Amino acid sequence: MSSIPSPAPDVPDELRLRLGLSDAVLIGLGSMIGAGVFAALAPAADAAGSGLLLGLALAAVVAYCNATSSARLAALYPASGGTYVYGRERLGAFWGYLAGWAFVVGKTASCAAMALTVGSYVWPGQAHAVAVAAVVALTAVNYAGVQKSALLTRIIVAVVLAVLAAVVVASLTSEAVNVAWLEIGSDAAIGGVLQAAGLLFFAFAGYARIATLGEEVRDPARTIPRAIPIALGITLVVYAAVAVSVLLVLGPDALAAAGAPLAEAARQAGAEWLVPVVRAGAAVAALGSLLALILGVSRTTLAMARDRHLPYALAAVHPRFKVPHRAELLVGMVVATVAATADLRGAIGFSSFGVLAYYAVANASAFTLSPAEGRPARIVPVVGLAGCLVLAFALPSASVITGAAVLAVGAVVFGLRRALAGRP
Structure with missing residues (x-):
């Protein structure tokens, strides 16, 4: 396979190596913890009913396969861009481009969803205005440098974990607990479970942010393969604990109908004092996810601009802050525009489809690795690829x-550019 091309001489500078293992793990946690717990549990319960936990388990299996494939590829190709780079190097330019396109478009929707989550908790009557303000503020944080982003993420993750722990303890010690709700699967339709898994996958996709920061991680060949499974493992434990505790208190029907399920669980458990804390925690969690999402989308934009799949001006790296400042500003502007008009649940489904397509390319790329290149067991990319495709097409029809x-639009654009350039 071809080696990764170096940026052209007119790119001002390389990204600076700053992030260690703990920072990389925290960026992954900041991307994952919060998005699913506060945004995806209710629609997943609406889809699967008592099969919610089965959907969570299925999403976890696919996420594990994706994480393993991504970790092996990231160790071999420690460059900004993630699966955009892996697909390009292992499968060809088209598949790399398609992965990058799916990621940038899908994660732009994720950014909007997280911004709207902030707005709905902070000021429900002005959710769109608050969402836009959040995007502007966090774009400025990312612009100032990735080190500041990692520090802020560390604080956010600590706050969110404390809030989630309080919800779990309050729920499990409540007299409202009904263990019958955990008798899962008896009335769960397969299609509903698959759709729930696809929606919950929206919450597990944050480990991609670690891989897309390949050029900013110290010793990426060791750090990235360690950081991804650690972040995913912690997230799985947290998600399982929260899902079980909320189901024990609310049951699948009430959970599906809840606009703010964790706040409703706290109220049902008799912990009224915890409700405003949960609402604040939800806003903080969404801010953490939004921070890391903007970071990841801008890095993939940088990688695609370097290969001229996007305007080459976006490949510029700020001479002082050592970040892709033009890419970050463009991403911030687009996300702010989407956040001003988007629908939260629709954004989740659309984002899930794009991210699942992105990881399908990652698994196909990992399948081509040789043992000398650190290939995972063959079953891992096979299950990951099949799982991504099945979950993507099990999502709500509008999202699909x-x-x-x-x-398809992305593929047409790629073909037209190749034709105009006179390439086969």
């Missing part, structure tokens, strides 16, 4: 149709 149409 819109997502497939956007991918």
Whole structure:
């Protein structure tokens, strides 16, 4: 396979190596913890009913396969761009481009979803205005340098974990607990479980942010393969504890109908004092996810701009802050625009489709690795690829149709550019 091309001489500078193992893990946790717990549990319960935990387990299996494939590829190709780079190097330019396109478009929707989550908890009557303000503020944080982003993420993760722990303890010690709700699967339709898994996958996809920071991680060949499974493992434990405790108190029907399920669980458990704390924690969690999402999308934009799949001006790295400042500003502007008009649940489904397509390319790329290149067991990328495709097409039909149409537009753009350039 071809080696990763170096940036052209007119790129001002390389990204600076700053992040260690703990920072990389925390960026992954900041991306994952919060998004699913506060945004995806209710629609997943609506889809699967008593099969919610089965959907969570299935999403976890696919996420593990994706994480393993991504970790092996990231160790071999420690460059900004993640699966955009892996697909390009292992499968060819088209598949790398399609992965990058799916990631940038899908994660732009994720950014909007997280910004709207902030708005809905902080000021429900002005959710869109607050969402736009959040995007502007966090774009400024990322612009000032990735080290500051990692520090802020560390604080956010600590706050969110404390809030989630309080919810779990309050729920499990409540007299409202009904263990019958954990008798899962008896009335769960397979299609509902698959759809729930696809929606919950939205919450597990944060480990991609670690891989897309390949050029900013110290000793990436060791750090990235260690950081990804650690972040994923911690997230799985947290998600399982929260899902079980909320189901014990609310049951699948009430959980599906809840606008703020964790706050409702606290109220049902008799911990009224905890409700405003949960609302504040939800806003902080969404801010943490939004921070890391903007970081990851801007790095993939940088990588695609270097290869001229996007305007080359976006490949510039700030001479002082050592960040892709033009890419970050553009991403911030686009996300702010989407956040001003988007629908939260629709954004989750659309984002899930794009991210699952992205990881399908990652697993196909990992399948081509040789043992000398650190290839995982063959079953891992096979299950990961099949799981991504099944979950993507099990999502709500509107998400599938819109997502497939956007991918098709990307493919057409790629073909037209190749034709205009006179390439086969």
